[in-house]
Amino acid sequence: MADISIRDVRKVYGKDEVIHGVNLAIHNGEFIVILGPSGCGKSTLLRMIAGLEDISGGEIAIAGTVVNDLEPRERGCAMVFQNYALYPHMTVGGNIGYALKVAGVKRAERDAKVRAVARSVGLEEFIDRKPGQLSGGQRQRVAMARAIIREPKVFLFDEPLSNLDAKLRVQMRHEIRRIHNRIGATSVFVTHDQHEGMTLADRMVIMNKGTIDQVGTPEEVYNRPATTYVAGFIGSPAMNFLSGEVRAGESAVALADGSRIALTPAAARAFDGRLVQIGLRPEALALCAPGEGALRARFDFYEEMGSDGLHHLMVEDVPLSVLSAHKQRMPEGQEVGVTVPPEVVHLFDVESGQRLEAGPGAVATIKRMEHAE
Amino acid sequence: MRRAYFKNNWIAAALVLPQLLIIFVFFYWPTSQAVFWSLTFEQPWGGGNDWAGLHHFRELLSDSLYWQSVRVSLVYAAGTTVLGMGLALILALFVDRQLRGYRQYRVGMIWPYAVAAPAIGLAFRYIFNPTAGVMAYVNQVWDGIWDPILTGWHAMAMIVIAGAWKNIAYNFIFFLAGLQSIPRSLIEASAMDGSGVMRRMRDIQLPLLTPTFFFILVINITDSFTDSFGIVDTMTNGGPARATNLMVYKIYVDGFEGQNYSSAAAQSVILMVLVILLTFVQFRYIERRVHYS
CATH class of the missing domain: 3.40.50.300 (P-loop containing nucleotide triphosphate hydrolases)
Incomplete structure (x- = not known):
């Protein structure tokens, strides 16, 4: 011992x-x-x-x-x-x-x-x-x-x-x-x-x-x-990454395509104006009708995983995957929406890659999401 | 495993033929000639021969000088094999401990094997010359301590050292290759199990080296009986007082100097049988203790 x-x-x-x-x-x-x-x-x-x-x-x-x-x-x-x-x-x-x-x-x-x-x-x-x-x-x-x-x-x-x-x-x-x-x-x-x-x-x-x-x-x-690095390494399928800028006024991250991903107010206040990487786990996201949800995406292809389906999308030219038990096969290029609950968003500094966290609980610790839909 | 067969046997025969021809011309034909000569009285200048039966063999086996030659041959074989293999193994174990630049060293070590036996003999004749060589200095300090010209066992030691030196290079290469093929993790595992360097050699490296060891043993013993002529001829001429009169050298002296072709032929037949027997014994009794992984 x-x-x-x-x-x-x-x-x-x-x-x-x-x-x-x-x-x-x-x-x-x-x-x-x-x-x-x-x-x-x-x-x-x-x-x-x-x-x-x-x-x-x-x-x-x-x-x-x-x-x-x-x-x-x-x-x-x-x-x-x-x-x-x-x-x-x-x-x-x-x-x-x-x-x-x-x-x-x-x-x-x-x-x-x-x-x-x-x-x-x-x-x-x-x-x-x-x-x-x-x-x-x-x-x-x-x-x-x-x-x-x-x-x-x-x-x-x-x-x-x-x-x-x-x-x-x-x-x-x-x-x-x-x-x-x-x-x-x-x-x-x-x-x-x-x-x-x-x-x-x-x-x-x-x-x-x-x-x-x-x-x-x-x-x-x-x-x-x-x-x-850890975020991308741990978790299967791997975490999605998007980049944007924190806007405290809107309590969100603004992406290049004009869409907004809502943050908890504490996180938005703490990192106002920072350029960030947003980490989104595929299992924390869900598909919704086009025009709804935080993100607009095009359907790319579908992978069958047994209990779940892995939906590969493109947000502009950035790939994004959504893991869901609600399996939806769509034709390539079809528009879909993606809902992003504020508490599942991971923020990282663009340059250092370090996690940005505004005090304990600012980015709510999530449990492994059971098939978010 | 899948095996390929030739559809036409004559292609196979044509491919094997050159090799068969070489073996026939340089081995089976001379060997059968030697066997034939050993059973006849062969005249030195040609002109027919008379049947002798086993006369030459009987004569040899009752000749104390012949038995003396067999004895010194065995001493030489044992001496060069033990010395040549032992030193090569020690060197290989050292090199295996990852000395810097061992690749270059390895290439350098093979060269002695490429040197012809008479050249080695000449070099060592100078080194061991009691009056002119390196050993002359030793003699100057301890008067007469080294005299291979008069003392039989000095001469034997001299040719054993020369013979071993020639083989060390060859043995070393094989030992090192054998040691290098032992996975590093086995050595590490035994280190974790608590064994030190010497213990590791004894328990892990040497047992796993036995296939190499056996191969080298067969080669060395065969080599020491058949390939020792050049060294004896340049260094001692079989002397003093036949102390280094190895079987292979005696064949040459009796045959080409004494013109007794039939006796020389009988001796070479005996030498061949002896080498075959020794190889058989090694495969029969020693190979059983070899671990092939």
Whole structure:
């Protein structure tokens, strides 16, 4: 059990700085998901916690001990790798028990422990097989068991589910969460898959080009994205963006085409005259008759999503999507209106991309809209 | 896997023919000639031969000088293989730890293998010359400590070192390639599991290197029996007192200097059988311990 403190950590390869002074406090027993696209530095950060990469600047402390100069084995972390990294010449039991063998645990004790851990992940009958004879999901379990048996203070996961097919991925996701709840070790999980992040995390860390854009619970990140980057990254289908200027007098944002999107009066007052980006989640919008609603749009095309329909529209030359259970197929180019409730509007500064918020509750926190119609 | 077949067999035959021709002219024909000669009395200047049966083999196997040659050959083979493979493995393990510029280094390391054996022999003859070479300085400090001209095992050590040096380059390339093909994440996983550098080599890298190791072993042993002539010829001429009279060198001396073609042929047949046997033993007993992933 341990908290992890990351203070102004940098990573430099040659002349390229890939992580630019990151700060993060991870609490004891927490499940943290670091989310970001490939190349954002999330794996590098994880590997620095593990001790597989040198820390170019700053400090990482685990359970109060600065670990910058400690070997991986001295940090009390266990790691599950993306490609599982099982030892191909050892049996499943040999893989799981390797850490204990290195630690000099006696054979009988080791075997008993291996058996118990293998049973806990449903691998008992495969204990004498080689990894090459196992399926992807089973290999994943071996990798998990190998981490569990060490009873680590910290669990590190480097995209462990990305090699599995979709169904198995969901199943293993549940299993990872269950194991976390049972063991209670601090977990850090790196992924580029927002669904994995949303469903697993106690708190999410959204990384972008070597910096942390936002840290928060999945709900916070979804409801109050800190930057346009986070807003566009989290949520599926992705958030729509329009640009305009805040007019306090009209309590609205004026768009280039002359239409107005109503704001809460507090927000309008606070940012009067600012050029802003407006973020609108597809699921918070609804279609209406042409001429009604805040936005005028032309129908572009329709995507069937099963429970909902995704309606792709064009506002002038900006694409806008509306997710709704009220499915409407229309001919291309037909005029439609879009209703925009004031409390679903996210405002971002045009230049910095930072969220604009006039005090707590100024932009009302919305719950995941249930098929706004 | 889908396999392609030739519709017309003669096309296939035509494609294989050049290779078959080369193997026939340079292997099967000389080999069968050697077998034939070993069973006859071959006259040095031609002019027919008489059937001898197994006379030459019986003579060789009861000749203590021949057994002595087999003994020194085995010592040489074991020496060059262990030394050549051991040093190559150590070098490869070092290079695998991501030294800067290892690509250039790797290219540089292969060159010794491209040097012909007599050239290596000449270079080492100078290095190990007790009166004129590098070792002469050592002799000046400790008088007479190094004398391959008179001391048999000094001469043997000398040709073992030269032979090993030639093979180290080749072995190194294969060991390094084998080490590099071990996924980095396995090494990292074992580091997370708590094993240090040496433990990692023993538990992860070396077991996964066994296919390479086995291949190199077969090549090295075969090579040390058949490709050692140039080194012996330039460095020791088989001496002193036959201490380095390897089988392959004895074949040359008996055949081309002693003009005893039939005995030389019988010796080359025995050497061939010995190499075949050793290779068979390696595949039969050592390959079972190889892990092919």
